Amino acid sequence: MEVLQLLIGGVAQGCVYGLIALGFVLIYKATEQVNFAQGDILMLGAYVALTLMVEARALGWDVHLAFWIALPLTMVIMGGFGYLLDRTVLRPIIGQPQFAVVILTIAMGFVFRAAAGAIWSTESQTLATPFTGKKVTLGGAVLGAESLAIIAGTVILAAVLYAFFRFTRIGVAMQAASQNQLAAYYMGIPVKVIFSLIWGISAAVAAAAGVLLAPIATIDPEMGFIGLKAFAAAVIGGFGSLPGALIAGLMLGTIEPFAAAYGTRAGLPKGVPEVSAYILMLVVLIVRPQGLFAQVYRKKV
Amino acid sequence: MRNIFKTSYVQDIRLFEHAGHYFWYGLLLIAVFAAPQIIPQFFVGEMSLVFVYAIAGIGLMLLTGYTGLASLGHAAFLGVGAYAHNYFVTKLGIPFPFALVMAGFVSAAVGIAFALPALRMTGIYLAIATLAFAVILDQVFSHWGSVTGGFRGVPVARPNLFGWPMATETHFYYLCLVVLILVTLGARNILRSATGRAMMAIRDSEISAQSMGIHIARTKVTAFGLSTFITGIAGGLLAHKLQFVSPEAFSIILSIQLLLMIVVGGLGSLHGCFYGAVIVAFLPQFLALMKDVLPPSIGQIPGLQGGVFGLILVLFILLEPYGIYGRWRKIRLFFEVFPLYRRATFKRQRGYLKTERMR
Numbered sequence: 001m002e003v004l005q006l007l008i009g010g011v012a013q014g015c016v017y018g019l020i021a022l023g024f025v026l027i028y029k030a031t032e033q034v035n036f037a038q039g040d041i042l043m044l045g046a047y048v049a050l051t052l053m054v055e056a057r058a059l060g061w062d063v064h065l066a067f068w069i070a071l072p073l074t075m076v077i078m079g080g081f082g083y084l085l086d087r088t089v090l091r092p093i094i095g096q097p098q099f100a101v102v103i104l105t106i107a108m109g110f111v112f113r114a115a116a117g118a119i120w121s122t123e124s125q126t127l128a129t130p131f132t133g134k135k136v137t138l139g140g141a142v143l144g145a146e147s148l149a150i151i152a153g154t155v156i157l158a159a160v161l162y163a164f165f166r167f168t169r170i171g172v173a174m175q176a177a178s179q180n181q182l183a184a185y186y187m188g189i190p191v192k193v194i195f196s197l198i199w200g201i202s203a204a205v206a207a208a209a210g211v212l213l214a215p216i217a218t219i220d221p222e223m224g225f226i227g228l229k230a231f232a233a234a235v236i237g238g239f240g241s242l243p244g245a246l247i248a249g250l251m252l253g254t255i256e257p258f259a260a261a262y263g264t265r266a267g268l269p270k271g272v273p274e275v276s277a278y279i280l281m282l283v284v285l286i287v288r289p290q291g292l293f294a295q296v297y298r299k300k301v
Numbered sequence: 302m303r304n305i306f307k308t309s310y311v312q313d314i315r316l317f318e319h320a321g322h323y324f325w326y327g328l329l330l331i332a333v334f335a336a337p338q339i340i341p342q343f344f345v346g347e348m349s350l351v352f353v354y355a356i357a358g359i360g361l362m363l364l365t366g367y368t369g370l371a372s373l374g375h376a377a378f379l380g381v382g383a384y385a386h387n388y389f390v391t392k393l394g395i396p397f398p399f400a401l402v403m404a405g406f407v408s409a410a411v412g413i414a415f416a417l418p419a420l421r422m423t424g425i426y427l428a429i430a431t432l433a434f435a436v437i438l439d440q441v442f443s444h445w446g447s448v449t450g451g452f453r454g455v456p457v458a459r460p461n462l463f464g465w466p467m468a469t470e471t472h473f474y475y476l477c478l479v480v481l482i483l484v485t486l487g488a489r490n491i492l493r494s495a496t497g498r499a500m501m502a503i504r505d506s507e508i509s510a511q512s513m514g515i516h517i518a519r520t521k522v523t524a525f526g527l528s529t530f531i532t533g534i535a536g537g538l539l540a541h542k543l544q545f546v547s548p549e550a551f552s553i554i555l556s557i558q559l560l561l562m563i564v565v566g567g568l569g570s571l572h573g574c575f576y577g578a579v580i581v582a583f584l585p586q587f588l589a590l591m592k593d594v595l596p597p598s599i600g601q602i603p604g605l606q607g608g609v610f611g612l613i614l615v616l617f618i619l620l621e622p623y624g625i626y627g628r629w630r631k632i633r634l635f636f637e638v639f640p641l642y643r644r645a646t647f648k649r650q651r652g653y654l655k656t657e658r659m660r
Contacts, residue, residue, distance in 0.1 A: 034425050092619060098425055099371045100618050103564055106373075106557060107614035114608020122604065221604065228432070235429055271440035278433035285430050286418040 004141040006257045012147035012216065014253020015154035019209035020230030021237060021245035022161070023202040029240055030178040030198040032098065033090060036105040038206055039227015040112040041078065045207025046219045047120050049074040050127050064130050071211055075204040082203025086196040109224060116221040127214035146215040153212045157205065158246060174198060232281040237293055244293030252277045314493040333478060337471045346470040351575075351582040352477035353538045358562045358574030359488050360531035365560070366569040367492065368524040369504030371428040374435025375559050378529045380442055380551030382408040382536025384449050387457050387546060397460050401480075401537045408533020409526045411438075416525035420518055423507075435556060442548040454547025457540045477538055484531055488571060491527060500524050504569075554607065561610055565617050567624030576625040584609065623647070 020038055027035045035041075049070050056066035089108065093100055126132075134145035165171040177184040177194045185191045210223075217223060233252050237244030259273035272279070284292060307313050317323055337345045361375050386404035389395040395403065419430045442449045449455065460467045460476060467473055491497045499520045502510035511517055540546050562581045566573030588606055621628050627647070635642040 089615070089619070093622075096618075096622060099365075099428070100622060102371065102373075102425060102428060103560060104615060104618045107561075107611040107618070110557070110607045110611025111615065114604045114611070117604045117608075228436070231429065232433065235426070239426075269444065271444040275437050275440050278436050282419075282430060282433050282437070285422055285426060285433075 002261075004138075005143065006261060007254060008141075008143050008147050008151075010254035010257040011250060012144075012150040012253070013256065014250035015150050016209050016213045016226070016249075017230045017233045017253050018246040018249025019154055019157065019205055019212070020227055021234035021249045022158075022242060023206045023209075024231060024234040025237070025239060025242055025245045026198055026202045026205070028234075029242075030174060031090075031195045033101045034098065034105065035199075035202070036102060036227070036231075037109040037112060037224075038202070039224035039230065040109040040116075041082065041203050041224075042206040042210040042213070042227065043116060043219070043221060043224040044081070044112055044210075045074055045078045045203075046127065046210035046214045046223065047116055048077055048207065049211045049214065050120075050125060050219055053127060063128060067129050071208070074207050074211060078207035079200040079204035083196045083200035085203070086199035090199070091192065091196070109227075113221045113224065120221075122221055124218035124220040126218055127211070129211075129215050132215050144216070150212045150216070153208065154246075157208060161201075161205070161242070170194075170197070229277045232277045235281050236284045241293040248292065252280065255280065316489060316493070330482075334475075337474050342470055345474050347582060347586065349470065349474045349477040350542055351578045352474075352481045353535055353542055354559075354562060354578035354582050355574050356477075356481055356484050356538065357532050357535035357559055358566070358578050359484055359571060360528045360535060361559050362563050362568075362571065362574050363488060363491070363500070363531065364524055364528035366563055366573070367497065367504060368500040368521065368528075370521065370524065371424075372431040372528075372556075373428050373560070374431040374433075374438075374553070374556050375528075375532055376551045376553070376555035377435035377438040378408050378412055378532040379536040379539060379555065379559075380438065380546070380548070381411050381529075382533030383457075383540035383546045383551070384442065384536075385533065386537030387455060387540050388448050390461075391455075391458065397462050401534055404537040405530040405533040408536065409530035412529025412532075413522055413526045416522050420521050420525075432553070432556075435553065439548055439552065442551065450547070452548065454545055454550075457544050457546060459544075460541050473541065477542075480534065480538060484534065485571065488531070492571075496520065496523060558610065561614050563624075565613060565624055567626030568622075570624075570626045572629075573624050573626040580613070580625075584613075 020042060023038045023041075024035060027033055027038075052070035052073055053066050056070060057063070061069075085108075089104070090101070093104065129146070129149075131145040131149040136143045136145055136148060165175060173184070173189045174194055174197070176187065177189055177191050181191050184194075213223075213226070217226075229252065230249065233249040234245050235248075236251070237246070237248035239245075255276055256273065259268070259276045263273040263276075305319055317326065333348075336348065340348075357375070357379055360378075361372060364370050364372055364375075382404045385407040386400050389400035389403055390397065393400075415431075415434050419427060419434075422430055443452050445451075460473065462476075467476060492501075499510065499515045500523075502513065502515055503517060503520055507517060510520075543550060558581050562577030563573055564577075565580055566575065566577030585606055588609060617624060623630075631647055634646065
């Protein structure tokens with residue numbers, strides 16, 4: 001039963017990695033920008049949700065009602081934030097080397113962290129959701145309801161995103177813009193607006209991940225560092241593949257707890273379980289630089 | 302305005318372009334050698350930190366500014382240098398200068414061992430790989446207790462130059478200054494040699510460099526080796542400066558500071574390393590001073606330093622991508638050609654997104 005508990009906990013953690021990685025990949029696929037601030041956007045999302053929940057509870061609302069209002073509202077707020085971020089900060093540097101965007105987003109992450117510390121203080125806080133502390137017994141294993149909520153939330157989000165990109169007009173336009181910006185522009189697709197929308201969606205997904213993650217972690221300005229591990233997931237998944245990012249996230253999430261639980265028994269040196277994600281990423285990068293589920297095109301000279 | 306009419310190839314790669322450079326660099330040299338006699342002791346200590354950062358910055362500049370390979374994990378190589386140097390000096394008793402050079406070689410060996418497989422990647426993937434490698438090295442620092450002292454770290458004694466203990470800040474200042482001058486001259490000479498020009502060719506276009514007969518992989522590994530060698534030396538000096546090495550000193554924050562240094566200073570110029578080093582070394586002091594002046598609601602923000610670093614970086618990338626050195630060149634040109642300055646002189650050539658998805 002220990003295995004099942006580890007597995008569910010790992011899958012839940014993996015879902016969070018997967019959702020953040022999804023945000024990375026969405027932005028990269030469409031705009032070829034790499035957003036290192038994704039983890040910090042998740043952190044901001046968690047704080048926004050926390051504030052909304054506290055306000056709603058102060059109004060005397062029930063925890064269920066407060067949560068189900070706060071979650072979509074947070075996604076909308078953070079979506080707008082992502083849209084504006086692209087519009088004001090990232091659009092001016094289109095055409096500069098990719099490296100400039102990397103440094104820019106890392107720096108933005110630092111600014112967000114300092115801002116969060118200033119607004120909400122640096123002390124760890126917890127978000128009370130309807131799932132907090134509930135247990136579900138399944139075949140003899142005791143599972144946290146938070147973990148199951150994360151898994152369910154990820155499945156729903158993934159399905160919504162799939163339907164969005166597959167069936168809506170704007171989703172198809174986004175696919176077109178990501179495949180060939182110039183051709184999409186000639187077809188009358190407003191590519192710049194599409195890019196900003198993608199940033200918005202990506203920020204909203206990160207915010208949702210933040211809200212889902214909050215019950216099993218604490219909220220503090222440093223929680224964005226989880227983005228680094230999600231980054232590893234995005235790279236392992238091939239950085240251009242949405243399902244790849246989710247699968248790789250799940251993979252990392254499940255490997256970690258097992259490495260921590262059985263690693264020392266299996267004779268791994270100390271410290272290896274903590275960095276198992278990065279070791280896996282380095283191995284994948286070296287063996288298969290384009291990732292496990294890559295779409296790489298070769299340029300013909 | 303001075304127009305240099307170049308008539309030979311040798312003239313093009315001269316160390317100093319014209320007589321004016323001899324004068325100004327000579328003046329600078331006199332100033333930095335005389336400085337400890339004039340400025341207060343505290344600033345002497347801070348200046349030696351500037352020098353150490355500048356050495357590390359030159360290391361990263363060779364890699365990122367001149368070869369175009371971004372590294373997000375250079376602090377780890379600084380750490381390798383620091384730990385190796387301290388191990389050589391305290392455990393093996395090797396004299397200081399040899400230990401410092403050997404620390405550089407250890408760092409270079411680690412760097413090359415990483416570069417050989419990693420250079421199959423390009424662009425953003427390489428940057429991420431360096432980040433992952435730095436995180437892994439961080440764990441090595443924390444767990445290899447016999448060499449690194451584990452989480453608690455190890456104290457570092459003052460440097461001892463063949464039995465002559467360098468007891469004061471002033472001694473250490475001169476030590477760092479001499480190493481910095483040697484490293485700067487070395488880097489300048491590498492950059493005007495065939496290797497350096499090959500590095501710049503790779504930065505500007507890998508395909509055209511390859512078709513000119515440059516061995517891409519070998520040049521990149523050389524650049525990695527040189528860069529990590531210099532960074533390792535800086536690490537050895539930093540260990541003495543901090544008088545204590547522990548894993549958290551070489552975290553990702555330091556890597557970002559190193560990057561900030563070369564970006565804010567000006568990518569692709571050795572001058573930039575120095576400007577950046579001054580900013581990175583003095584900003585914490587400046588913020589500490591500002592804490593008393595600013596209202597507590599702003600001055601007491603935890604993580605203020607990181608936030609200000611980030612904000613400076615954002616503003617520079619948005620408004621002055623060529624850094625302080627680029628701004629200085631613009632100002633100089635403005636006065637040189639006084640009424641005829643045109644904004645478009647420094648305009649970027651490429652205005653469109655250069656896709657990196659095609660390889």
